[in-house]
Amino acid sequence: NNIKFPATQVSSAEANTLDDYEEGTWTPVLEFGGGVVGITYSTQAGKYTKIGNMIIAVFDILLTSKGSSTGLARISGLPFANGSISSAVVYVYADNFTWGATIDYLIARLDSNGATVQLSGTNSIDNTFFTNTTRLVMYMVYIQ
Numbered sequence: 001n002n003i004k005f006p007a008t009q010v011s012s013a014e015a016n017t018l019d020d021y022e023e024g025t026w027t028p029v030l031e032f033g034g035g036v037v038g039i040t041y042s043t044q045a046g047k048y049t050k051i052g053n054m055i056i057a058v059f060d061i062l063l064t065s066k067g068s069s070t071g072l073a074r075i076s077g078l079p080f081a082n083g084s085i086s087s088a089v090v091y092v093y094a095d096n097f098t099w100g101a102t103i104d105y106l107i108a109r110l111d112s113n114g115a116t117v118q119l120s121g122t123n124s125i126d127n128t129f130f131t132n133t134t135r136l137v138m139y140m141v142y143i144q
Helices: none
Strands: 021-026 029-032 039-051 054-066 073-076 089-097 106-110 116-121 130-143
Touching: 029 039, 029 054, 029 130, 073 130, 089 106, 106 130
Parallel strands: none
Antiparallel strands: 021 039, 029 073, 039 054, 054 130, 073 116, 089 130, 106 116
């Protein structure tokens, strides 16, 4: 059987019909404890590709101010909510990040049934690990 690519998305039960492909942009938002007070960016960009229920999303943020919000760090604004699986393939790059003695690696976990990414490492990551010039680049693959 051949794979079909209809011009317009059509709900289909056929296993070989790819009727849900989309590319677009999204705006990643860094939050501390759910707050975004005073956070500003020189770069705040995200792109995604959706193939069926699989989402490939990337983002790049570069802060000009980490603001005054406090609490645990997370990224919100994902283009699609994650499914019931809270894990995903995630690559994280951080620059101008305060590693210190309490953290030696950075990981990200997508919330199940949500559109946020929790940042953590050896310990929880909060606003104190960020500087006014922190850059985060993330690549993730997850299931809607």
